[in-house]
Each structure stands twice: as C-alpha cells, then as structure tokens.
Amino acid sequence: RPLKTIQITTQETRHRQRQSPSTVTFTKRKFGLMKKAYELSVLCDCEIALIIFNSTNRLFQYASTDMDKVLLKYTEYSEPHESRTNTDILEVMFKLLSKGKTVNNI
Secondary structure, rough: OOOOHEEEEEEHHHHHOOHHHHOOOOOOHHHHHHHHHHHHHHOOOOOOEEHHHOOOEEEEEEEOOHHHOOOOOOHHHOOOOOOOOOHHHHHHHHHHOOOOOOOOHO
C-alpha cells in the first residue's frame, strides 16, 4: 500500500482506539441508518427526515430533500398518521418471535 494510505489508516485506528466502544458503535450505526433512509427515499420515492441526538446532545440529521421543507410539511400535517416508539417496535418484535418468526425478516 502507498505510504499515504498507511498513514491515514494508522490515524483512523488511533482515533478509534481513543473512542469508547459505544461511540464507535454509534458512528457505524448512524451511517447505516442514514444509508437505509437514503435507500428508502430512492426506492420508494418518499421524503425522509431523520433527526438524531447522541448521548452528549450532539445533533445529526439526514433529509432526502430540504430538511426545513420536510419539517414544515410535518408541522402543517393534521391528518391521522402512524407514529412509533421503541416500545411499539419491541412489542411487534416479541409478537413475531412468539409466533416463531425471525425479526430480521420484518
């Protein structure tokens, strides 16, 4: 490998070693979530706004279009809509598991 690549890889490794395991996991999962949001927006032709606050209250956001426009649309929306929390997702997962289904195939 070229010297520059080795230096960058070494710097990235040192940086990761200084981070806590939960920070490394958060960084990887955050990117994965944003990638899934992108894929959903492209494959299903939908608008997505994703807002994340980490454990230190740092804000991360992804929007398939302009974030302000999507949030304005959200605040002006008055019809019934689907809303989920962690509890709702866990209930669905437990129901599927109790029926012998795998959670990965949801």
